[in-house]
Amino acid sequence: MFAARRAASTTLARGFSTSAAAPFKCAVLGAAGGIGQPLSLLLKGNPLVTKLSSHLSPPSPFSPTRFYTVSPYVLANVEQLALYDVRGAPGVAADISHVNTASEVKGYEQNDIKSALEGADVVIIPAGVPRKPGMTRDDLFNTNASIVQTLAEAAAQYAPKALIGIISNPVNSTVPIFAEVYKKAGVYDPKRLFGITTLDVVRSSRFLGEIKDKDPKDVAVTVVGGHSGVTIIPLLSQTEAGKDVAGEAYKALVHRIQFGGDEVVQAKAGTGSATLSMGYAGARFADALLRALDGQTNVVEPTFVDSPLFKDQGVDFFASNVVLGPEGVKEILPLGPLSAAEEDLLKAAIPELAKNIKKGVDFVKSQ
Numbered sequence: 001m002f003a004a005r006r007a008a009s010t011t012l013a014r015g016f017s018t019s020a021a022a023p024f025k026c027a028v029l030g031a032a033g034g035i036g037q038p039l040s041l042l043l044k045g046n047p048l049v050t051k052l053s054s055h056l057s058p059p060s061p062f063s064p065t066r067f068y069t070v071s072p073y074v075l076a077n078v079e080q081l082a083l084y085d086v087r088g089a090p091g092v093a094a095d096i097s098h099v100n101t102a103s104e105v106k107g108y109e110q111n112d113i114k115s116a117l118e119g120a121d122v123v124i125i126p127a128g129v130p131r132k133p134g135m136t137r138d139d140l141f142n143t144n145a146s147i148v149q150t151l152a153e154a155a156a157q158y159a160p161k162a163l164i165g166i167i168s169n170p171v172n173s174t175v176p177i178f179a180e181v182y183k184k185a186g187v188y189d190p191k192r193l194f195g196i197t198t199l200d201v202v203r204s205s206r207f208l209g210e211i212k213d214k215d216p217k218d219v220a221v222t223v224v225g226g227h228s229g230v231t232i233i234p235l236l237s238q239t240e241a242g243k244d245v246a247g248e249a250y251k252a253l254v255h256r257i258q259f260g261g262d263e264v265v266q267a268k269a270g271t272g273s274a275t276l277s278m279g280y281a282g283a284r285f286a287d288a289l290l291r292a293l294d295g296q297t298n299v300v301e302p303t304f305v306d307s308p309l310f311k312d313q314g315v316d317f318f319a320s321n322v323v324l325g326p327e328g329v330k331e332i333l334p335l336g337p338l339s340a341a342e343e344d345l346l347k348a349a350i351p352e353l354a355k356n357i358k359k360g361v362d363f364v365k366s367q
């Protein structure tokens, strides 16, 4: 149904009409959680922004800071939001469904993952437990590995062609787990699987903007590597606002970007980790996938994908700028010139990434 309507509505959608017959189905797995709820709400759309969006001019082809609140693409293109969770999704769906934007919202319970996934074009996965103070993301592995494995098995069966965005931590391991499950099921397409590292990009732009007294929307930072501690590598030297940050200020900024998650975990004091900023970042990444699916060119986002860049060093997945297209990954862009400090960050990241990825792969292979 969605595919048939998509062809008819693409032109309208490109024109950013909010009354267009919206073509895409987007599923959120883990939709009732701390991230799932604001993410789903942003995907549904804010009515004020809906109203204003008819006055927005089309976004520039590529700007990593383009996502302000709710994208006209999401408003025009999401026909159905399928909210799935092992608990509470129907309630969240009923609540969000009252927001007066065009998309339809449905909630699905544990025994109905098939209906949630069937026909989905984009599947975003924030299912899993969050950190408490004193834990690393890797400490979540024991619980979240099997959650992600179960969801991957379902997606392999019911939505093997969907573009998948993984939020569940530890991302450096859960993305390889997802890939291994798909390989076992014979449906793996490396172009369709993404680890969502957008929060690192969002933080970088905010934190650099803060120290430079600039509006973050004018501060775009590419972040490469992975999504935990030393594997997070902000390429500040490639940014106008960041290239002259040096010495202690540079060290402090890099540390804040790499360990921004800890800041939130500590402030939340045992009640969870980043949820609202992640909802925002997840919605921005979903928006990029939707724009790419819709045929918009020059959609570029840093994301953790099956990548050739460091395979020769035993790292099969790596985050870098990726050009997105209707089939998912269109092109993985090279890192570009690195400063000496960034070369050092890269050296520190590679062995940690290799270890995290192997742990995920071994988890599935050992069963």
Ligand SMILES: NC(=O)C1=CN([C@@H]2O[C@H](COP(=O)(O)OP(=O)(O)OC[C@H]3O[C@@H](n4cnc5c(N)ncnc54)[C@H](O)[C@@H]3O)[C@@H](O)[C@H]2O)C=CC1
Binding pocket: 029, 030, 031, 032, 033, 034, 035, 036, 084, 085, 086, 087, 126, 127, 128, 129, 130, 131, 140, 144, 147, 150, 151, 166, 167, 168, 169, 170, 171, 196, 197, 198, 199, 200, 227, 272, 273, 274, 275, 278
């Ligand atoms: N990639 C990133 O940048 C970030 C990742 N995260 C990660 O996202 C994950 C979720 O965080 P929160 O939303 O704060 O946690 P939460 O505990 O508030 O929500 C998780 C949700 O997942 C659901 N869930 C558990 N098992 C499930 C299954 N098998 N199928 C479907 N749903 C299931 C739970 O019922 C719950 O509603 C954590 O692993 C966290 O570490 C958090 C922030 C940033």
Ligand SMILES: O=C([O-])CC(=O)C(=O)O
Binding pocket: 130, 131, 137, 169, 199, 260, 261, 262, 264, 265, 273, 274
């Ligand atoms: O720190 C955490 O556990 C959650 C996360 O990934 C982040 O906020 O970047």
